[in-house]
Amino acid sequence: MIKKILKYLSLILVLCNIPGFLLVYYSPTIGSATSIATSLLLILFFIISKPRQKPIFSLIIFSLLFFMLSGLHYYDNSVFFFKEFARFMIMIICMNEVMARSNYSDIFFVMLLVGLSIIVNGLVFPETNRLYGLVNGRYSGFMLNPNNAGVACMLGMALSYSIRSNFWKFLGQIIFTFAGILTLSRTFLVVWFLLVLISIVKNKKNLIVPILGATAFIIFINFSDSKNFAADRFEAFTSFFEEGEVKTKTISHDTRDQTWALYYDLIFEKPFLGHGFMSFQNKTNDLPGVHNSYLMVIGESGIIPFLIFIGIYIHLFFRTLTHFKTEPYLMYVLLVVLLNLMVSHTYFFNYQSAALTIFIFSTLRKIENKINHLSIPLKT
Structure with a gap:
């Protein structure tokens, strides 16, 4: 029982970004204390x-190389650097035990909390x-960033198809659809349609999902106060369902590829060792932050960690x-x-993607161990 409580606490703290949420909404002291408590909880678990599970050596090697090489050109607060390095390594090693004892429904219900917070x-x-x-x-709840919140809604939507209870499945799909709309994430909208299309191809019973989605959109358009939303994005979203021109210029404005292009020359300047920790993450007067983890890895630590990172996925x-x-x-x-x-x-501060990567490794290990066990002939 104690282990189960610790497991769910760990999942909520990490996947719901609780330390970051408390840091912003309450105080740096509370946020820092919660961050330390999360690390201690993971160590205890x-x-x-x-x-114990076999460590995920590829992730450990990648993480060590990233911090070692990016640290060579980092000249700011060394205490901050070593603290973040220690926190991330604790998460990579200890979260493996948590995820090995977790399943799809565990992640689904944790994501429900994120959806409700949005x-x-x-x-x-x-x-x-x-x-x-x-x-x-644009709203994000626990995640603080609407793009990360949109990703959390995509994840919950994807996992809803694994839930056997129709009540929780459909309730989850309504919550994630409505919450995803509140993020005004263009990516969420596209992925939502793709997930629904794939689910219908796999099972015709999932035709109910577009009905649930349409209901959520209608509620959003008719009952939401447009003054509370980013005006250009709100108009672009609602233009899909109204007569007249779809606001394609707004939808395509300020796309991520334009942001990435600002960093290409910097990557080619130092392709082997990179520009150092945080150099592609911090906003400056000239640059907005790279908004791409692949480019961040190669830009801050060079090509070797980048190749390992790409190889893992x-x-x-x-x-x-x-x-x-x-x-x-x-x-x-x-x-x-x-x-x-x-x-x-x-990737190295909001642990959702890294933790889910560990979940994928752990689940694959369980699936393949089960297959290997079944394929072993019984002795007579």
């Missing part, structure tokens, strides 16, 4: 978990984003593809992670 943020406390210096007019893609017929949800989770890595640079 690691200590009491037996038998809805509360958008409908009950819409002014908090402006007051606390967050993105105004190519390896996971082919392994999940092998089991797609029997375990499609794992591919859905991986695709959401890959997408998140393309639009964010918070």
